[in-house]
Amino acid sequence: MKKTLTALLALTASPALAEGTVNVLTWEGYADASFITQFEEESGCKVTATYVGSNDDFAPKLLGGGGVYDLIAPSIDTTALMIDLGLVEPLDTAAITGWGDIYQKFRDLPGLQRDGVHYGMPYSWGAIAFMYRNDVFTTPPTSIADLWNPDLAGKVSLWDDKSAIYVAARLNGDSDIYNLTDEQIEAAKAKLIEQKPLVRKYWATAGELVDLYKAGEVVISNTWAGYQSSLLAAEGIEVTEFIPTEGAEGWLDAWMVVKDTPNRECAYKFLNMQLSALGQCGVANVNGYSAANPVAAKACMSPEQFTALHQDDPDYLDSLMIWTALGERFEAYTNAWNAVKAQ
Amino acid sequence: MSGPRSLSTVLILGIPILWVVVFMLLPYGIIVTYSFWVKAYPTFKPAFQFGNYLTLVTDPQYVQVLLRTLKISALVSVLSLLLAYPFAWWLVFRCHNQSLKTWAYMAVIAPLWVSYLLRAYIWKTILGTEGILNSFLMSTGIISEPSSLFLYNQFAMVVTLTYIFIPFMVMPIYTALERIPANLSEASSDLGMAPWQTFLKVTLPLSTPGIAAGFTLTFCLSFGDFIAPFLVGGPDGNLIASVIQSQFGSALNWPLGSALSIVMLVIVLAIVSLSDRIEARANTGAH
Amino acid sequence: MAAIIELQGISKHYSRTIIGVDNVSLSVEDGEFVTLLGPSGCGKSTLLRMIGGFEAPTHGKIRLAGQDVTHVPPYRRDVNMVFQDYALFPHMTVGENIAYGLKMLGKGRDEARRMAAEALEMVGLADKIDQRPMQLSGGQRQRVALARAIVRRPKVLLLDEPLSALDARLRDQMRIEMKHLHEKVGITFIMVTHDQEEALTMSDRVVVMEKGRVAQDGRPQDLYDHPASPYVANFIGTTNFLAARRSGAGVATAAGPLQVEEAVDMPDGAEVTVGFRPEKTRILAPGETAANALPARIAEVIYYGLGLRITVELADGAQVHVDTLLPDTLARSDVPRPGTPVTIAVEPHNIFVFPGKVVV
Numbered sequence: 005m006k007k008t009l010t011a012l013l014a015l016t017a018s019p020a021l022a023e024g025t026v027n028v029l030t031w032e033g034y035a036d037a038s039f040i041t042q043f044e045e046e047s048g049c050k051v052t053a054t055y056v057g058s059n060d061d062f063a064p065k066l067l068g069g070g071g072v073y074d075l076i077a078p079s080i081d082t083t084a085l086m087i088d089l090g091l092v093e094p095l096d097t098a099a100i101t102g103w104g105d106i107y108q109k110f111r112d113l114p115g116l117q118r119d120g121v122h123y124g125m126p127y128s129w130g131a132i133a134f135m136y137r138n139d140v141f142t143t144p145p146t147s148i149a150d151l152w153n154p155d156l157a158g159k160v161s162l163w164d165d166k167s168a169i170y171v172a173a174r175l176n177g178d179s180d181i182y183n184l185t186d187e188q189i190e191a192a193k194a195k196l197i198e199q200k201p202l203v204r205k206y207w208a209t210a211g212e213l214v215d216l217y218k219a220g221e222v223v224i225s226n227t228w229a230g231y232q233s234s235l236l237a238a239e240g241i242e243v244t245e246f247i248p249t250e251g252a253e254g255w256l257d258a259w260m261v262v263k264d265t266p267n268r269e270c271a272y273k274f275l276n277m278q279l280s281a282l283g284q285c286g287v288a289n290v291n292g293y294s295a296a297n298p299v300a301a302k303a304c305m306s307p308e309q310f311t312a313l314h315q316d317d318p319d320y321l322d323s324l325m326i327w328t329a330l331g332e333r334f335e336a337y338t339n340a341w342n343a344v345k346a347q
Numbered sequence: 348m349s350g351p352r353s354l355s356t357v358l359i360l361g362i363p364i365l366w367v368v369v370f371m372l373l374p375y376g377i378i379v380t381y382s383f384w385v386k387a388y389p390t391f392k393p394a395f396q397f398g399n400y401l402t403l404v405t406d407p408q409y410v411q412v413l414l415r416t417l418k419i420s421a422l423v424s425v426l427s428l429l430l431a432y433p434f435a436w437w438l439v440f441r442c443h444n445q446s447l448k449t450w451a452y453m454a455v456i457a458p459l460w461v462s463y464l465l466r467a468y469i470w471k472t473i474l475g476t477e478g479i480l481n482s483f484l485m486s487t488g489i490i491s492e493p494s495s496l497f498l499y500n501q502f503a504m505v506v507t508l509t510y511i512f513i514p515f516m517v518m519p520i521y522t523a524l525e526r527i528p529a530n531l532s533e534a535s536s537d538l539g540m541a542p543w544q545t546f547l548k549v550t551l552p553l554s555t556p557g558i559a560a561g562f563t564l565t566f567c568l569s570f571g572d573f574i575a576p577f578l579v580g581g582p583d584g585n586l587i588a589s590v591i592q593s594q595f596g597s598a599l600n601w602p603l604g605s606a607l608s609i610v611m612l613v614i615v616l617a618i619v620s621l622s623d624r625i626e627a628r629a630n631t632g633a634h
Numbered sequence: 635m636a637a638i639i640e641l642q643g644i645s646k647h648y649s650r651t652i653i654g655v656d657n658v659s660l661s662v663e664d665g666e667f668v669t670l671l672g673p674s675g676c677g678k679s680t681l682l683r684m685i686g687g688f689e690a691p692t693h694g695k696i697r698l699a700g701q702d703v704t705h706v707p708p709y710r711r712d713v714n715m716v717f718q719d720y721a722l723f724p725h726m727t728v729g730e731n732i733a734y735g736l737k738m739l740g741k742g743r744d745e746a747r748r749m750a751a752e753a754l755e756m757v758g759l760a761d762k763i764d765q766r767p768m769q770l771s772g773g774q775r776q777r778v779a780l781a782r783a784i785v786r787r788p789k790v791l792l793l794d795e796p797l798s799a800l801d802a803r804l805r806d807q808m809r810i811e812m813k814h815l816h817e818k819v820g821i822t823f824i825m826v827t828h829d830q831e832e833a834l835t836m837s838d839r840v841v842v843m844e845k846g847r848v849a850q851d852g853r854p855q856d857l858y859d860h861p862a863s864p865y866v867a868n869f870i871g872t873t874n875f876l877a878a879r880r881s882g883a884g885v886a887t888a889a890g891p892l893q894v895e896e897a898v899d900m901p902d903g904a905e906v907t908v909g910f911r912p913e914k915t916r917i918l919a920p921g922e923t924a925a926n927a928l929p930a931r932i933a934e935v936i937y938y939g940l941g942l943r944i945t946v947e948l949a950d951g952a953q954v955h956v957d958t959l960l961p962d963t964l965a966r967s968d969v970p971r972p973g974t975p976v977t978i979a980v981e982p983h984n985i986f987v988f989p990g991k992v993v994v
Contacts, residue, residue: 058596058597060596060597063389063390063599064595064596064599067390085389085599088388088389089389158495165597200582200583203581203582204495204581204582205499205580205581205582206582208577219475219476219477219478220475220476220477221475221495221498221499331388332388334388334599335386335388335598335600338593338597338598339406339598342408342585342590342593342598343406343408345582345585346407346408346409346411346412346585346590347408347411347583528719528721530717530718530719530721531721531723533688533708533715533717533721534717534721534722534723535723535734536687536688536707536708536709537686537687537688537708537709537713537714537715537735537783538714538734538735538738538782538786539709539710539735539737539738539739539786540709540734540735540738541709544738548734552725553724553725629725
């Protein structure tokens with residue numbers, strides 16, 4: 005009897021069970037088999053990944069009952085909320101090899117620390133660039149204003165996110181997009197309502213935007229730079245990404261350790277892997293995003309890829325308006341965006 | 348009272364009560380409670396105030412979405428009724444070939460076993476700019492350029508929701524029509540009424556319970572839908588359920604989301620009780 | 635009197651082999667009460683539905699008061715039907731049910747209501763005008779159905795098994811009421827039933843149907859006393875059948891010879907079947923003599939209140955029923971016991987003779 009039970013247990017268990025597990029709540033591609041399999045074999049930690057569709061999924065998933073996830077990878081506009089909600093614990097940076105190699109600018113981002121204590125490990129980054137179909141434009145678009153061009157009626161798409169407010173504010177000339185006044189938000193809202201007749205559909209997921217381009221519904225939109233354009237290239241649809249004259253938002257995803265995780269050992273093994281060449285080039289190859297650790301990136305990328313992902317381009321980095329937590333102002337932004345959609 | 352008997356009494360009464368408490372009263376109680384709380388960064392805090400309800404009334408975006416949702420649901424229900432009634436009538440009264448009847452009925456019901464998402468996606472491929480409908484219209488020369496009028500707007504939502512929920516209209520109407528004794532139509536004809544008069548005076552009134560049930564089902568299902576706006580709706584396609592979803596999600600404003608849910612629940616309950624009343628009135632005669 | 639309904643060679647063929655009604659010709663006089671009688675599947679209901687217009691004959695013509703109505707739909711035919719389970723509209727009151735058919739006759743709302751009230755009065759339900767059919771008993775619904783059909787004063791009233799849904803007591807009562815109603819309104823009634831007693835007690839004329847054809851058509855007592863075939867003899871009342879052969883002026887059965895009165899135009903020795911009613915069969919008192927006496931032995935005695943049904947076995951083993959009324963002087967000990975030898979007798983004029991051998 006006892007033998008049978010042991011046999012059954014052995015059957016249900018994966019080979020790595022003996023060592024440990026780590027449960028991550030993250031974006032698609034961030035726990036891709038192309039590099040996770042190797043990690044599981046080397047570390048003995050079994051990785052179970054759950055994917056989110058938006059930064060808004062992190063808080064509800066963790067508030068709805070904790071204890072399930074060990075690591076999360078929210079974006080820089082959501083990290084502060086995680087700290088404020090008390091959902092994550094301080095990082096033991098000493099236990100992270102290569103911590104010092106991360107871009108200084110990223111390590112010091114206010115959204116990743118509280119009272120000088122670090123809570124987030126920068127992982128990957130990119131721009132919310134703009135994108136257009138090559139075969140439609142004779143003169144390449146260069147400005148956000150091109151998304152308000154009446155000639156493109158019914159062919160425009162915009163990300164279904166509060167980011168739309170950032171876009172419209174920049175078009176209005178309000179460049180401090182994360183500290184907009186009520187009047188500026190109202191103006192952005194009006195601008196977006198003015199654009200509505202031109203909009204075919206607000207895209208909600210990466211795949212949806214790819215489908216919209218593929219089906220010929222949309223010819224210009226904003227995009228998660230590097231990701232959707234490569235998916236479209238694979239489908240044979242030629243698109244070009246561009247940073248408009250009004251500038252682009254920049255995003256950064258950071259790994260955070262969920263408070264009181266029982267799998268701390270595997271969690272840190274996972275963090276170390278993600279910051280190493282394996283993880284950094286893993287995400288760069290799968291998602292087309294830039295790496296947060298240029299030292300590791302240099303070791304594993306071809307010079308062409310290294311350049312294409314702006315890994316040695318401090319000016320590019322500085323030109324991006326890196327997302328900032330909106331804090332108390334968050335509601336004003338989301339409310340304005342909901343009001344636009346309600347129209 | 349003896350031991351086993353009281354135990355069985357406890358079980359007989361207890362299980363349904365437990366069910367109602369755990370699956371109805373408790374969740375609704377929680378939602379009602381939240382609806383009086385107040386948003387406070389980073390989440391929300393307990394309170395007893397009507398601010399959330401006040402917001403729903405004063406901020407035009409909520410009334411706007413609510414009215415739009417009511418309009419879409421009503422259109423879906425009416426369109427479903429207009430399509431389902433003649434079909435069910437034909438099945439019950441005119442289709443005498445039993446296997447054809449079975450097949451025709453199954454053809455309408457079978458999509459229920461297909462994933463909701465798949466059914467909605469099908470309409471995306473039909474209605475799209477490079478979709479089947481446009482290809483057809485262009486090949487027949489009706490239009491020369493593909494039209495973008497079919498997808499990503501309220502029309503597409505109504506069509507998709509009608510397609511998805513029409514089985515819920517066909518089934519109760521079919522049942523209601525089938526329950527009408529055949530000799531009532533004969534009696535009406537015998538008493539001098541032409542077929543169309545018989546339909547208006549006998550068949551239609553006696554099928555009102557089915558119509559009411561079908562209308563309620565399609566209306567309430569459309570009313571709570573948030574997939575269709577996501578898949579085939581356009582920039583003007585936000586429905587109330589999507590707003591609730593965003594309040595519980597991105598806005599992290601559970602109190603406001605709860606207040607909206609309560610408003611929605613009240614509307615649905617009102618419709619259900621109205622339909623109950625119609626059915627009850629129609630049923631005082633028929634069994 | 636003129637014929638109000640004339641059926642000329644009416645047939646209903648559902649397919650080459652399934653025949654509902656087969657070449658029926660029938661004429662119904664104005665004001666007559668005619669009953670179509672037969673077992674289920676004999677075509678009587680189909681015939682009635684064709685008169686009503688609910689089904690079209692495949693052959694033949696139907697005339698109503700001289701007009702060819704063969705292909706006239708029910709709503710343009712001046713006949714009305716009382717349906718088997720009444721077919722009252724459940725969503726209308728009793729009054730609305732009855733007034734339903736009056737609007738098409740051009741009656742105004744008030745007049746229709748007045749006529750409905752009168753019709754209800756006639757069937758004794760004046761106080762039920764505002765009730766719903768659901769609230770009525772079976773017998774009351776039956777009366778409402780009658781009132782609804784009669785209020786239109788049709789030329790012909792069709793009744794499809796009108797009493798079959800009622801219990802036995804109510805059925806007896808309704809038989810008489812409907813008979814009276816017929817006399818009162820003077821409309822032609824054509825009724826369908828499978829109940830021979832109903833047919834005999836209510837109708838002026840009974841049409842017995844068999845497999846889509848008319849087996850016999852006549853007054854109730856003619857059918858009873860002179861059945862045209864063993865089928866009719868068996869369907870109306872009970873009949874003892876014995877196989878026999880023509881012999882001289884009478885017939886010879888295996889149990890003995892019988893004298894008959896019916897003229898039998900058949901050669902000597904031809905196979906025939908004789909039939910006689912149990913109540914026309916007597917058990918002779920000891921020492922009594924009579925024509926057509928046959929020795930027998932009591933097999934079974936069944937008491938049914940009004941009298942006794944005694945089954946006897948003839949010399950050849952054939953069984954014969956004898957119905958006797960129970961005289962009040964008969965002591966319990968005088969009830970015949972099984973096994974007792976007796977003699978039975980039938981008067982010659984009470985014997986039917988049918989050609990051929992019949993298996994009943």
